[in-house]
Amino acid sequence: MSAPKRKLKVATTSLAGCFGCHMSLLDIDERILKLLELVELDRSPLTDIKHCGPCDLGLVEGGLCNAENVHVLREFRKQCKVLVAVGACAINGGLPAQRNHLDVRECLTSVYRTVPNDPELPLPLDHVHPINDVVRIDYSLPGCPPPADALWQFLTDFIAGRTPSLGHGLIHYD
């Protein structure tokens, strides 16, 4: 009798994102039950675990718009063997990066009338960065969000030990 296969450990996070990519992950519908037979979730908005332990796979949604995003991303890179940029914001900054040609101070004062100053607020960066500006990324899943079928294709390929491959209809930028 062979020993039961170890479940892969997977962590997910949303940095400067809208959680749309996580919604797309949930959009795999009942396939999520099959997924949970094969993987165990570590840090993720779905588990509410606050810090990432050693993981086989990290899925990062969102780009980097503040110091906390950078801190979380570095934790993920340190703990995850394979790190994946999920969605437009992680790959190219996405919607938050539309502020990149504007001055941060002007942005904040035009919205809040002042620059918010609370020790609990992470410091904003002067530009929004894609995550590969700070850490090495092993794979990217484009889309806003990536289609649920693209996430499923990637995850099943990865779990089976194949090089993930997305055909026509699964690579989308919109």
Next chain:
Amino acid sequence: MSKTFTMDEREIPFVEGQTVMQAALADGVYVPHLCAHPEFKPHGSCRVCTVKVNGRHAASCTLAAREGLVVENQTAELRELRRELVQLLFVEGNHFCPSCEKSGDCKLQALGYELEVKTLHFTQLFPDRPVDASHPDLMLDFNRCILCELCVRASAEVDGRHVFALSGRGIDKHLIVNSESGRLADTSIAATDTAVSVCPVGVILKKGRGFRVPIGQRTYDAAPISAMPEGKKP
């Protein structure tokens, strides 16, 4: 017997005066391209159609077909080169597909899908390019311009209006509008002009159309650009 050259070990027939790309496309062989358009003279600026001819790189849209040429088109090396060219076009502008009305009908995006561009690889420049929404029927979003000059050529050669031009050099090169104010509203352009419909990306857009065709039901959602007959491409 017609003259031929070899492309990826296939004999491509051509008639005198055709370019390598024209002959290949006429024979049903796809060569990726952006600035080339069947109705306009070859331009050779985007280089996405680069092939290897007798061991040397050349833009197939400007290279005259000759008997005996040995052309490489769909090789891993050329695919990688074309992928990098498309990535460079993306990082030079602000191509935020999720908010672009042209998404799904855009040739740059379709080439990204075709060449499996999943990441931009290079550092993005995030240039500051204001939008010109002055015209009542048209919108001009310079953020997406890839400097193919199709609108410049169409406005001058077909519409006879000379509305567009490129100004500046190198990384500072940009699209300008031929009016004293620099605004599109102060030109003679009309929404029915060829210059409007020929834009391969989302720079020149007709107002009031927006997302009439939903995302997911657009040209390149149905089939990859390589499988789409030339005449059916927007």
